[in-house]
Amino acid sequence: MDADSINRKVRRQHAIESTWRYVLLIITAFIMIYPIIWLFGASFKTNAEIFGSINFWPQHFDWTSYVKGWKTGTQYSFTTYFINSFKIVIPKVIFTLISCTLTAYAFTRFDFPGKNILFSIVIATLFLPAVVTRIPLYIMWRNLHLLDSYVPLIAGSVFAQEPFFVFMLVQFMRGIPKEYDEAAVMDGANPLQILGRVLVPMMKPALLTVVLFQFIWSMNDFLTPLIYLSSVSKFPVAIALKLATDATSGFVPWNQTIAMSLIALVPSLILFFSASRNFVEGMSAGGLKG
Amino acid sequence: MKSKKKYIGLIFLIPWMIGTLIFTIYPFISSLIYSFTNYDLISKPKFVGFANYIEMFTTDPDFVRSLKVTIEYTILTVPIQLIFALFLAFILNFKLKGINFFRTAYYVPSILGGNVAVAILWKFLFNKTGLVNQVIQTFGGKPVGWLSSSSNAMFVLVILGVWQFGSAMVIFLSALQQIPTDLYEAARVDGAKKWTIFFKITIPLITPTVFFNLVMQLNNKLQEFNSPYLITNGGPTKSTYLTSLLIYDNAFKNFRMGYACAMSWVLFIIIAVLALALFKSSNRWVYYSDGGQN
Structure with a gap:
């Protein structure tokens, strides 16, 4: 094999390899981060909706969880x-x-x-x-x-x-x-x-x-x-x-x-x-x- | 000049020396001494010989079980956690465009892994009506009582333990980055396959890191406290009542300081024996490129 064909072969292999590497990276990242994203969405849901849907997006944005949560049930706030x-x-x-x-x-x-x-x-x-x-x-x-x-x-x-x-x-x-x-x-x-x-x-x-x-x-x-x-x-x-x-x-x-x-x-x-x-x-x- | 320099070096070391005496050596020795006493913080410690050690292995229904459960938890968690951490470090070491974005994304969950917030969120995810069961139901499965059966509860803790791969991953990644690329190129020129390269070059070169992570994680997991305390509270039926939790209860709920010290010494000896065995075996499988000098 001459240097040119080796080079071409290497480059093609490289392209295939990096594609599947990206796929692997994205899938793994998604699995690891989805729970956090879901929890972020869930924090705007009402208590009833949290247990009702696996959707990330809340039906109605409810900020009260942050307001009430910050105040806490104790005498001190966050x-x-x-x-x-x-x-x-x-x-x-x-x-x-x-x-x-x-x-x-x-x-x-x-x-x-x-x-x-x-x-x-x-x-x-x-x-x-x-x-x-x-x-x-x-x-x-x-x-x-x-x-x-x-x-x-x-x-x-x-x-x-x-x-x-x-x-x-x-x-x-x-x-x-x-x-x-x-x-x-x-x-x-x-x-x-x-x-x-x-x-x-x-x-x-x-x-x-x-x-x-x-x-x-x-x-x-x-x-x-x-x-x-x-x-x-x-x-x-x-x-x-x-x-x-x-x-x-x-x-x-x-x-x-x-x-x-x-x-x-x-x-x-x-x-x-x-x-x-x-x-x-x-x-x-x-x-x-x- | 020479002797003056010696003196200066020791001066810089004074804080550390004082600290080590007060915060490490003194409590280390005194916990051994306390372990031969009964001490409830109110009356003076009373010497009782080996009574504490005898009690934990004979009449105490909890201690031996807690050790079994702790070892089970450790054996299930550490290997999976380390393989996972190595896998992630490996794919983060790809030379690709935008890899820094992925590195950052991967660090996020790992850095937060030890946070109390995560343990609480974990409890919620595996709640009877939590996200995990919702997903199972969406796919037509039956909801699982994650925290109400012993084996499932252990599984939930193990999964969280594995998810705390952060520091191991970071340490693996820094080791992978130190492998000279010409080694890989030489192997590739010789026609070595990817898997061959991984097992014959990458793995041997990072064995010191594998060793370090293994010892550190065994140490951490054998002392795990937060996740059983926050998620399962040791239950159901004490199936996740890890030794650290038992020691905490004896010391800070029952105020049996001497007994708790004795338990912590048994746990310490188990950790020390394991670590020593690993050190002894290390010259057979750990490869030091610079002749053992770190």
């Missing part, structure tokens, strides 16, 4: 619950960024006695099941009289107790050539300046990934606030949603619950869409090989 969530999530994200970056910096750019042992502790805590430390931590916060406050929910992030992020940032930082640091040292920069002015700007994709993951995971966190918080006025969205399905015993206003559940997903979605390009880069550059 405004309070969202503010509470942000009071937990935003400090957590900021502390995680700072503490995990410092930890990763120490492990990648410095030599000190016991470094290998300490790093293997990071890896060990990555695999340590949270179930085994949960109860003593609760007892500890109880003895410190800090139950029903946000301190137990946030404190760990101040001290870099997020081994997944430490590990990810270490992997990413290892990929940045040390020549950059050395050049900065020549210019008289101290270690903190090297980190802040040289490394952090280059780590933007990885840091954005940390922000995105920590934000979404903390918004999703249910068990920790469930254990530590007892006053309704302090509940984050995750607990408030559960409350909404309990409050009205027997009869659950599903249209309101669906409406509020969808609203609860909005902050994570906004953050995701505004960061998605960097996020994909960050994940691959971080080289999570295990």
Whole structure:
């Protein structure tokens, strides 16, 4: 075969292949996303219609599910619950960024006695099941009289107790050539300046990934606030949603619950869409090989 | 200069070291100590030897069953979830126009997978008159009591567990993107078939990632709490009463802290043994291109 006919054959094969790849992508996407689209439509339906039709489009648009759902059956509205969530999530994200970056910096750019042992502790805590430390931590916060406050929910992030992020940032930082640091040292920069002015700007994709993951995971966190918080006025969205399905015993206003559940997903979605390009880069550059 | 640098590195590590002592090492050891006591938070912990461990394996009707159910849930969920995640990562790695649109679309459900809202919506979808049954009826089938029979309820939880493929998929995708394309081209020039390429090149090169995801997901699923708590509440007839839920009830409803710690240590040992067995076996099936150094 000459080069030309091989080329033609390859190109034809390629066209067929990409067609069926598109088909595969579209079908899979549809199966995964249809329930969400349907739920979006359902949130505008009356409670009776939700159980009556599998159509996506409601017969009459009914906004009351959003209005009533937002007000909730409790004395607080979702405004309070969202503010509470942000009071937990935003400090957590900021502390995680700072503490995990410092930890990763120490492990990648410095030599000190016991470094290998300490790093293997990071890896060990990555695999340590949270179930085994949960109860003593609760007892500890109880003895410190800090139950029903946000301190137990946030404190760990101040001290870099997020081994997944430490590990990810270490992997990413290892990929940045040390020549950059050395050049900065020549210019008289101290270690903190090297980190802040040289490394952090280059780590933007990885840091954005940390922000995105920590934000979404903390918004999703249910068990920790469930254990530590007892006053309704302090509940984050995750607990408030559960409350909404309990409050009205027997009869659950599903249209309101669906409406509020969808609203609860909005902050994570906004953050995701505004960061998605960097996020994909960050994940691959971080080289999570295990 | 050298010694000064050593000192600086450790300074940056201080927050992490303090945190690890307070939030990891201390509770890890003290939960083992508590597991040999009776402690109701009111009176002082009372040493009881192995009584807690003996109780859970003899007189407690719930613990052994909860372990069985948890293992069943994990065995059903993790393999399907990982194959699904790999499949999705594989098709998202196609070099096609507009692939970024699809990547974004695929991330959306996966990123939200762990949200409480999703668990609540799940409960609704599988309600007696929920969407799933409506679809079944539209096609002429009979509605299924998804949450009222034990095997169906487990199925509903497993499906949700599989749907939480997000982080595994993202990690697989980043591994697939790191495979040098010249390897594929070389194989194609040698006339290798697509499936051969997939099983002889792609899979071996991502075994470190398979290993990482496998350990992480086993760990997650053996500790699953949200979905049984929110969707089935452990029922019907305790058929989805996973160990995490049982530990939660003992600690925070019955205030049997010592007993709950003992249970969590048994769960921990099961997870640790599994993880160690995987680590031991890993040198037989995990391929490190750079000689084991990660």
